[in-house]
Amino acid sequence: MRHMLGCLALLCAASGYTSELPEGPAKPLVIGHCSACHSLDLVTSQRGDADFWLKTIRWMQATQNLWVIPSEQEDAIVAYLATHLAEGDFARRPNLAVELRPALPKPDNGKND
Numbered sequence: 001m002r003h004m005l006g007c008l009a010l011l012c013a014a015s016g017y018t019s020e021l022p023e024g025p026a027k028p029l030v031i032g033h034c035s036a037c038h039s040l041d042l043v044t045s046q047r048g049d050a051d052f053w054l055k056t057i058r059w060m061q062a063t064q065n066l067w068v069i070p071s072e073q074e075d076a077i078v079a080y081l082a083t084h085l086a087e088g089d090f091a092r093r094p095n096l097a098v099e100l101r102p103a104l105p106k107p108d109n110g111k112n113d
Ligand code: HEC
Pocket: 030, 033, 034, 035, 036, 037, 038, 042, 043, 046, 056, 057, 060, 064, 065, 066, 067, 077
């Protein structure tokens, strides 16, 4: 099992998806299990608690052909995601300060003079 996951992680690391994932013991498991069908950006752009992450996994298993993940690995993945991609963290960078935003042309709707 270790060996198989090592190969998976190696393959996925070669595709360059690792940079956004925080360090943690379950990081290779996430790379191995969660980058096969979609970008890890889809994972790192979401936030939630353990319940959210487990439900997301169950949803993919029920509707998207996600395989059954051995429960030890699944527990580690869910704990990792709930810790590092927890609800309340920024899901994206904050908006630019108003003074830093580029000027946009005014819409020509007759109401902006
Ligand atoms: C067998 C394929 C497959 C694997 C493996 C897979 N997913 Fe997905 N996942 C999907 C599909 C398909 C979608 C929907 C994609 C879309 O909306 O573009 C999705 C969507 C998501 C979403 C977005 C859900 C939403 O509400 O928009 C998250 C978060 C996610 N996956 C996390 C994970 C995690 C974490 C893992 C690893 C445990 C994983 N995925 C592994 C198929 C997979």
